[in-house]
Amino acid sequence: MPYIKRNIETIFKEMEKTFPVVMVTGPRQVGKTTMLKELTENEKINYVTLDNLDARALAKEDPELFLRTYEMPLIIDEFQYAPNILSYIKIIVDEKRQERVKDSSVKANGLFYLTGSQAFEIMEETSESLAGRVGILDLYTLSNREMNDLNGEIFLPDLKMLKKRKKTEMLTTSKLFQKILNGGYPEIFINKDMDRAKFFDSYIRTYIERDIRKLINVQDEIKFYKFIGNVAARTAQELNMTDICRDIGITNTTGEKWLSILVNTGLVFLLQPYSNNTVARVVKRPKIYMTDTGLSCYLAGYLDSLTLEKSAYNGAIFETYVVIEILKSFSNNGEDARKHLYYYRDNNGKEIDLLIIYDNVIYPIEIKKSASPKIDAIKNFDVVKKFGVQVGNGGVICMKQDIFPIDKGNNYIPVEYL
Numbered sequence: 001m002p003y004i005k006r007n008i009e010t011i012f013k014e015m016e017k018t019f020p021v022v023m024v025t026g027p028r029q030v031g032k033t034t035m036l037k038e039l040t041e042n043e044k045i046n047y048v049t050l051d052n053l054d055a056r057a058l059a060k061e062d063p064e065l066f067l068r069t070y071e072m073p074l075i076i077d078e079f080q081y082a083p084n085i086l087s088y089i090k091i092i093v094d095e096k097r098q099e100r101v102k103d104s105s106v107k108a109n110g111l112f113y114l115t116g117s118q119a120f121e122i123m124e125e126t127s128e129s130l131a132g133r134v135g136i137l138d139l140y141t142l143s144n145r146e147m148n149d150l151n152g153e154i155f156l157p158d159l160k161m162l163k164k165r166k167k168t169e170m171l172t173t174s175k176l177f178q179k180i181l182n183g184g185y186p187e188i189f190i191n192k193d194m195d196r197a198k199f200f201d202s203y204i205r206t207y208i209e210r211d212i213r214k215l216i217n218v219q220d221e222i223k224f225y226k227f228i229g230n231v232a233a234r235t236a237q238e239l240n241m242t243d244i245c246r247d248i249g250i251t252n253t254t255g256e257k258w259l260s261i262l263v264n265t266g267l268v269f270l271l272q273p274y275s276n277n278t279v280a281r282v283v284k285r286p287k288i289y290m291t292d293t294g295l296s297c298y299l300a301g302y303l304d305s306l307t308l309e310k311s312a313y314n315g316a317i318f319e320t321y322v323v324i325e326i327l328k329s330f331s332n333n334g335e336d337a338r339k340h341l342y343y344y345r346d347n348n349g350k351e352i353d354l355l356i357i358y359d360n361v362i363y364p365i366e367i368k369k370s371a372s373p374k375i376d377a378i379k380n381f382d383v384v385k386k387f388g389v390q391v392g393n394g395g396v397i398c399m400k401q402d403i404f405p406i407d408k409g410n411n412y413i414p415v416e417y418l
Contacts, residue, residue, distance in 0.1 A: 003038050004186060006031065007145060007152030008137055011334035012039060015135035016110040020093040023079075023114040026139035027266040027291065028207060031186050032115040033077050035139070040113070046070050049077035056081050063088045072111045080116040086129035093133050117211055117265045138336075140266065141184030141292045143328040144168055144418050155329040156356060157363050157395030157413060162403060168416045173399065176415070177314070178305040180321050183294015200298040204228070211265055216258070223248050227258050231268060232299035235290045236316040236323070238283065238345075239270070267291055269327060274342035274355050276387060281347040293321050318369040322397050323354060325418040350380045362387060364394040371399040378410050 012035070015022045024032045037047070048070045050056040059066040059082035067088055070076075079085065089112055100108040114134075145152040148168045153161075171179065181196075185203075188194050208221060216224055230244045245255040262268040270286040290296035297317060302308045308317065323341070330337040340358055345351040354365040364384050366377045377396045384391050394410040397418070404412045 002190060003034065004031070004142060004146060004190070005149065006035050006139070007143065007328075007332035008139055008334070009035070009039060011332070012137060015137065015334075016113075018109060019133060019135035020096065020109050021089060021112045021114060021130055021134040022110070023116075023134055023136045024139055025116060025136065025266070027141070028117060028211070029185055029187065029203065030139050030141050030266075032139050033075075034186070036075055036113055036115060040073075040075070043073070045073045045075060045113070047075045047077070050081040051078050059085050067092065073107075073113070074111075075113040075115070077115050078117075079114040090129055090133065093130070137334060138266070138331045140324070140328050140331060141294075142186055142189055143184065143332065144179075144325055145329075147184070147189060152329055152332045154333050154335065154358070155326050155418060156358060157365055157393050157397075157411070159393050159403075159411060162411075162413065162417055165417055167414065168418075170401065170414075170416055174305065174309060176399075177309040180293045180317055181297050181302065181305045181308055183292040183297070185292065185294060188294065196294065197298065197303055200295055203295070204299075207265070207267075212261060215261060220250075220254075223250055224258060227255065228262065228267075229299045229301075231259070231262065231288060232290050232296045233313075234288055235296050235300075236319040237288060238285045239288050240285070267295070269324065269337075271323065271341060271343050271354075272338070274344045274357075274387075279346075279387060283345040283347070287343055289320050289323050289327075291324055291327070293317055293324070296320060315369050319353065319367045322367045322415065322418065326354070326356070329418075344380075344383065346383075350383055352380050352383065355384070357389075361390045361392040363392045366394075366396045368396055368398045371401070373398050373400075373412065375406060378406055381410060 012022065024036065026032055048055050050059060058069065063082065063085040066085065093111060096106060096108045096111060100106040143152055145168065150166055150168065153165065182188055188196055188199055204225065208224065212224065226248050227244070227250070230247055234244065241252050241255045245252050259268065263270060267290065269289045269291050271289060272286050273283050275282045297308060300313060302311065302313065308314060327337045327341060330340055340356055342355045342357065343353060344355055352364050353367045356363040356365065362384055364381045368377055373396050378394060381394045395413040396406065397413050397415055400412045400414050402414065406412060
């Protein structure tokens, strides 16, 4: 398949000059290995995947011999299958750093490149084993700007930044919903003849077989599949674990465990409610978002873009598309989106779809699947003035053709600016 330039490449290149180990995590088949191989094509870097059972066995049973067999610099794909190698990598890194003190020509950065799903305890183990030695990047499916071969700066509704930001091709509503239905997996985007239903069916089967099977009982696999479907059907809604679990016949405790698996493997993002010492009576439940709209639509049973566009699901999936595009803009610039993205809802029913907090400035955003949202879309924006932080431009992301002022501080923003 032709290679699609990823916006995260710039940060990756900075990290490999700064850290001995660079780890790229994310869901399966989003392009982690493809990107690494492309960026290191002109360098003499060895490669091994722990999907290979012989390599995996060696890494588990004799990690020291494994690291001698596959010499540095080395890409270790699906490293989560042998997390015990991390402590041995740490020893090698520390030795190289000591050698560099004596000899500045010794290479001490860009020694190891790790890829894998955001799998469970792996992130914590990596942080503990390689603290100060590893740069971590999260890669998701293709963003709108990557599909249009554009740079992917962090998205903020700041008017000055928007005027400098290149707008992508304007789409009709039907074409936008076809784009949402397809999602962002590279294989679907590149191969226009791909049967998306077969792709996603195979994807979920592989996901359960490789990532999930050892964590749940075999007899629960069908229930787990239903659980993912129930989560997908509730994308862009507040988390109500009781409702989700009741339909499947599992306990809330099991549901919490399974949701944690979906979050840690990058298929689900939890948008936390905003709160600080000046804000009282706020809702404390997060909102659920599937991180790929194509997979979400498939799991929710939508196979046709026209049916999707006319369904009751259209507003939720449009909101999911917007929130996840903004999430990708942060992640692709090396930022942890969980520190910057929130929503607001209080016990009085006042709600703001998205709050972006960046550089101590808060930006309120509403999301409307309309070309002509009413001015009352920003009726709750005044709430942020009570938060005790600087307030930036607000926006209503919608289907309008051009940026248009609502009032002095807020604007309608076409979805094509994502």
